[in-house]
Amino acid sequence: MKMLHLALILLSLSDVLTQDSDYGVKYADDQICAVRGFSVSIPCSYYYPTSNPIQVKQKLWCSMNSNTDKCQNPPYVYNSASNTKSDFEFTGDDKSNCTLLIHNVQFNYSGEYRFRFITDVTGGMLTGDPGVTLQVTDLKVSLIRLSGNGTFKPEDSLNLKCDVNCTQSSSQFVWSKNNELLPESGAVLHFPALTLRDSGNYTCTWKTNRTSGSETFSLQVEGGNLKLQRKMRVKVKRKQRRVHAELQEQDDAVIYSAVNI
Numbered sequence: 001m002k003m004l005h006l007a008l009i010l011l012s013l014s015d016v017l018t019q020d021s022d023y024g025v026k027y028a029d030d031q032i033c034a035v036r037g038f039s040v041s042i043p044c045s046y047y048y049p050t051s052n053p054i055q056v057k058q059k060l061w062c063s064m065n066s067n068t069d070k071c072q073n074p075p076y077v078y079n080s081a082s083n084t085k086s087d088f089e090f091t092g093d094d095k096s097n098c099t100l101l102i103h104n105v106q107f108n109y110s111g112e113y114r115f116r117f118i119t120d121v122t123g124g125m126l127t128g129d130p131g132v133t134l135q136v137t138d139l140k141v142s143l144i145r146l147s148g149n150g151t152f153k154p155e156d157s158l159n160l161k162c163d164v165n166c167t168q169s170s171s172q173f174v175w176s177k178n179n180e181l182l183p184e185s186g187a188v189l190h191f192p193a194l195t196l197r198d199s200g201n202y203t204c205t206w207k208t209n210r211t212s213g214s215e216t217f218s219l220q221v222e223g224g225n226l227k228l229q230r231k232m233r234v235k236v237k238r239k240q241r242r243v244h245a246e247l248q249e250q251d252d253a254v255i256y257s258a259v260n261i
């Protein structure tokens with residue numbers, strides 16, 4: 001009797017195990033970084049037994065900032081059963097793709113996201129746990145002087161550095177000046193000998209396979225006749241940026257300023 005009982009338990013355990021491996025959610029990343037105000041895609045795929053004609057009835061995405069029970073109950077950031085429009089757009093399908101595209105990310109979108117799907121089979125549902133952690137950050141531009149001190153002089157050298165406070169395996173930086181692409185790549189834009197012609201609007205763009213974000217700022221190099229006046233004024237200012245055609249209220253922030261007396 002005891003033997004039979006044990007055998008039954010084992011049998012039901014193996015049922016659960018089989019079911020678990022037949023249903024699944026796969027995320028391409030554990031962690032994804034995004035720049036505030038831009039869009040980011042969270043690649044995701046899901047599977048279930050294909051032996052029977054199983055239909056997927058409902059697809060859900062949850063933010064674990066607001067959801068407390070493994071996405072089994074609301075709130076959801078996406079629910080295929082209701083067509084409310086939000087920053088959270090499902091770009092997957094009814095078969096196997098559960099990719100989520102998040103628009104206009106804000107700092108409070110940082111956190112873990114999980115996908116859940118429900119099929120027309122009794123008990124045929126699953127939440128992909130653990131999910132993907134989104135980290136939202138700003139790009140930071142800083143000026144690093146490589147020569148000279150105090151007042152700037154022509155021919156001083158400096159670097160502009162673009163930083164993203166986030167660990168991301170493969171990412172790249174692209175620079176442009178007055179909307180024209182510069183040949184330099186990498187986090188640092190090097191100015192070997194500063195001249196008035198270096199003034200302009202610069203954009204640092206950070207790109208990964210999932211997202212891209214940019215920051216535009218003006219570099220002002222001022223001074224009189226370079227031959228006569230050996231003093232210069234250098235100012236780096238972050239510019240207002242447009243996000244989704246809406247102007248985000250953002251003060252022009254002075255990143256660096258060195259003014260001669």
Ligand SMILES: *[C@@H]1O[C@H](CO)[C@@H](O)[C@H](O)[C@H]1NC(C)=O
Binds near residue numbers: 098
């Ligand atoms: C899933 O959908 C996204 C967005 O539509 C697409 O970019 C991606 O290539 C798809 N993934 C697969 C494996 O087909």
Ligand SMILES: *[C@@H]1O[C@H](CO)[C@@H](O)[C@H](O)[C@H]1NC(C)=O
Binds near residue numbers: 063106108
């Ligand atoms: C983020 O904060 C805004 C209010 O500033 C709120 O309306 C929104 O629901 C929050 N979003 C998330 C995902 O927490």
Ligand SMILES: *[C@@H]1O[C@H](CO)[C@@H](O)[C@H](O)[C@H]1NC(C)=O
Binds near residue numbers: 148149150
């Ligand atoms: C500035 O540079 C000059 C010459 O390189 C040096 O003599 C001076 O000590 C420096 N001043 C400061 C404040 O570092």
Ligand SMILES: *[C@@H]1O[C@H](CO)[C@@H](O)[C@H](O)[C@H]1NC(C)=O
Binds near residue numbers: 165
């Ligand atoms: C980088 O981000 C982490 C958390 O995401 C924060 O604790 C830290 O202060 C940030 N560092 C800088 C230099 O902003």
Ligand SMILES: *[C@@H]1O[C@H](CO)[C@@H](O)[C@H](O)[C@H]1NC(C)=O
Binds near residue numbers: 178201
């Ligand atoms: C930089 O941008 C400002 C507008 O934000 C514009 O007035 C100015 O002409 C631009 N400078 C250059 C060199 O394109």
Ligand SMILES: *[C@@H]1O[C@H](CO)[C@@H](O)[C@H](O)[C@H]1NC(C)=O
Binds near residue numbers: 170171172208209
């Ligand atoms: C991500 O992009 C890099 C180039 O930036 C490429 O080499 C790599 O294969 C891409 N990875 C994936 C998973 O798409």
